[in-house]
Amino acid sequence: MAADRPHEFELIRRYFAPLATDPGSLGLTDDATVFKPAPGMELVLTKDMLAADVHFFAGDPPEAIAAKALRVNLSDLAAKGARPCAYLLGLGLPDDWSASWLERFASGLSGDQAAFDVALIGGDTIRSGQSLQLSITAIGEVPEGTAVRRSGGQAGDLLYVTGTIGDAAAGLKERLDPGLLSRHGLDEAGIQHLLTRYLLPQPRVRLAGTIRLHASAAMDVSDGLLADAAHMAKASSLSLTIDLDKVPLSAPMQVLQGSAPDLFLSALSGGDDYEILSLVPPEQTAAFEAAALSSGCPVTCIGVACEGEGAISLMRNDQPLDLETIPGFRHF
Amino acid sequence: MAADRPHEFELIRRYFAPLATDPGSLGLTDDATVFKPAPGMELVLTKDMLAADVHFFAGDPPEAIAAKALRVNLSDLAAKGARPCAYLLGLGLPDDWSASWLERFASGLSGDQAAFDVALIGGDTIRSGQSLQLSITAIGEVPEGTAVRRSGGQAGDLLYVTGTIGDAAAGLKERLDPGLLSRHGLDEAGIQHLLTRYLLPQPRVRLAGTIRLHASAAMDVSDGLLADAAHMAKASSLSLTIDLDKVPLSAPMQVLQGSAPDLFLSALSGGDDYEILSLVPPEQTAAFEAAALSSGCPVTCIGVACEGEGAISLMRNDQPLDLETIPGFRHF
Structure with missing residues (x-):
């Protein structure tokens, strides 16, 4: 039951x-990596696993x-205000892996390493025994004590979100039921936009510094x-009121809002957005918005925090909206 | 295809x-963990993945x-001379996971956290879509610049190994072919010893400081x-000569050496020992042996490093032994 080691070392x-560009990683020739934060900095660590046909299509x-x-993983770091530094890759390969698949996989990592200035510093490659399984531990840095x-x-803090919401969830619905979005009036460009938003998250790495400076x-x-707003409400022991009319929408989601209201609402409460939700004190909002804009990552105010018990409430057309009416909303 | 989140948060x-005893881990209620080494220390990071029916039996x-x-993972840290501090757990659950299974799994972690003085600081739990998949990233600490x-x-350095060699590989052979060891003359106690050595590695955590002080x-x-000796020879650009007669053996392996020579040799070159292989300069060997003994982790000198090209050579009965005669030895 040992892994197929000759393959492993060679691959x-x-x-x-070639992805292990940090000297501490020793070209991945040792069993472990030495790492330390720069003086005055501390590390932010996050780990996300993804399984074939659970989190992506094989x-x-x-x-x-x-x-x-x-x-x-980079999205998690950005939301904590951390600059990404490095990552460890756990790769559980299915029995039918091929060199050409792996070459393309490594090339995807290489492109993102350049785009986001991170380097592979270690990891493990095994046979998963079944489908492709991925586990990345990403390491970021923040000045000590400043992680958000x-x-x-x-x-009184205002609730902001980056980008647009619901696109990836709508894209996933199209993957699971091809033709769905076309039947609801989306054109090919709109459908492609939503599919791409599902396939390739855009982590808001450039917003990390702004989050750290301005978000509570x-x-x-x-x-x-x-x-996720409910999670944040609970963690902060606040109530968060979200005005659904203010939630930023892409053009295709605006079409769906009219043509498929239930699908629209369920996409809003779907997942895979990888946008950042922030609470910002009122006196910081102008600086927060300006800094976000200048970093090429627009933010939209969608609500406010009130004294409360860790729940969210929704408004629509200036009226309270019962959470129970949101298709697919899951309670915790 | 979203993970079954209510389950995830609740579990x-x-x-x-309860395993997240470090304050930086915030009781696992955030998306990431803040961590930094103590002053003057640096981190050693390692990541090992394990898949059901590849690395353990489901x-x-x-x-x-x-x-x-x-x-x-702790074994990797010990071999680098690092004191274990913390770990992130990636848990990919099969569809048929049960609460009672998970409770026992967590209890196993809890016992080892106490035994090895480490704490869970983060991770991720997903549906694997198939079999159980585990991915742990472990973090250790060493004084800056001292990782081995x-x-x-x-x-001229002498080659040492801890404990005994081949037990786990022989235990695995018994798991795959129940009755095998009994047919080769082992009694129940001997068989149980080898099975336990396969099931439960004993990482040489207490030897870390000795490795750091004395091993090159x-x-x-x-x-x-x-x-692994071949890997070390290659990494150090040396030749390593191993005297097979000096390789430390448990009592059951001594029986197999006589009753099943091929099985014995293939177990010697099998895996899953989780012992530590060290090179120690001649002037350090007395101190190394004494420190190892006093930490309750005996070491045995099994060979020597010579000028060479990164290969190993074997001796048996004071004669060179052709590597090709070792059943199951894999070339790289």
């Missing part, structure tokens, strides 16, 4: 050693699978806007 | 939050599966003594 040498382009596995938590918000609490939106 | 709260006791996943590498040995190179033996 590390061929595909992964047949997706290998470059995209690699990028998604890395990016969902889910908790930390205060009543932050987290990335991976389980859906409403569920 | 983290119930089973894993039906093994959950406590043992948990302990093995953690211990194989696979490389670093010099000609070290690594743990996970792929088999001969294969």
Whole structure:
């Protein structure tokens, strides 16, 4: 039951050693890596696992699978205000892995390493015994004591989100039911936009410094806007009121809002957005918005924090909206 | 395709939050953990993945599966001379996971956390879509610049190994072919010893300080003594000569040496020992042996490093032994 070691060493040498550009990683020739934060900094560590046909489709382009596995981790770091430094890759290969697949997978990592200035510093490659399994531990850095938590918000803070919401969840619905979005009036460009948003998250790495300077609490939106807002409300022991009319929408999601209201609402509460949800004190909002804009990452105010018991409430058309009416919203 | 989140949050709260005893881990309620080495220290990071029916048997006791996943990582840290501090756990659950299984798994981690003084600081729990998949990233600490590498040995250094070799590989052979060891003359106690050595590695955590003080190179033996010695020879650009007659054997392996010579030799070159292989300069050997003994972890000198090209050579009965005669030895 030992892993197929000759393969493992050769594939590390061929595909992964070139990604290990940090001297501490020793070209992945040792069992462990030495690492330390720069003076005055501390590390932020996060680990996300992804399984074939659970978190991505096994047949997706290998470059995209690699990028998604890395990016969902970078998204967590950005939400904590951390600059990404390095990552360890756990790769559980199915029995039918091929060199060409792995070459494309490594090339996806290589492209993202350049895009996001991170380096592979270690990891492990095994036979998973079954489907492709990925596990990345990403390491970021923040000045000591400045990591932004889910908790930390205060009543009166304003709730912001980056980018647009619901695109990836709508893209996933199309993957599971091809033709669905076309039947609801989306054109090919709109459908492609949503599919790409599902396939390739865009972690808001460039917003990390702005989050650190101006946000009282932050987290990335991976389980859906409403569920994650509920997590943040609970962590901060606040109530968060979200005005659904203010939630930023892409053009295709605006079409769906009219043509498929239930699908639209369920996408809003879907997942895989990898946008950042932040609470920002009122006196910081102008600086926060300006800094976000200048970093190329627009933010939208979608609500406010009030004294409360860790729940969320929704408004629509200036009226309270019962959470129970949101298709697919999951309670915790 | 989203993970079954209500389950995930509840199981983290119930089973894993109690393991997160470090304040930086925030009871696992955030997306990331803040961590930094103590002043003057640097981190050693390692990551080992394990898959059901590849690295352990799916039906093994959950406590043992948990302990093995953690211990194989602690073994890597010990071989680098690092004191273990913390770990992140990636847990890919099969669809048929049960609360009672998970409770026992968490209890296995809890016992090892106490035994080895480490704490869970983060991780991720997903549906694997298939079999149980584990990925642990372990973090250790060493004084800056003192981590011990696979490389670093010099000609004339003596080659040491901890504990006994081949037990786990013989135990695995019994798991795959029940009755095998009995047919070769082992009694029940001997068989149980070998089975336990396979099921539950004993990482040489207490030897870390001794390795750091006295070894010029070290690594743990996970792929088999001969294969890993070959890795070390290559990393240090040395030749390593191993005297097979000096390789430390448990009593059951001594029986097999006589009753089943081929099985014995293939176990010697098998894997899963999780002992530590070290090169020690001649002037350090007395201190190394004394320190190892006083830490309750005896070491045995099994060979010597010579000028060479990164290969190993074997001696038996004072004669050179052709590597090709070792059943199951894998070339790289």
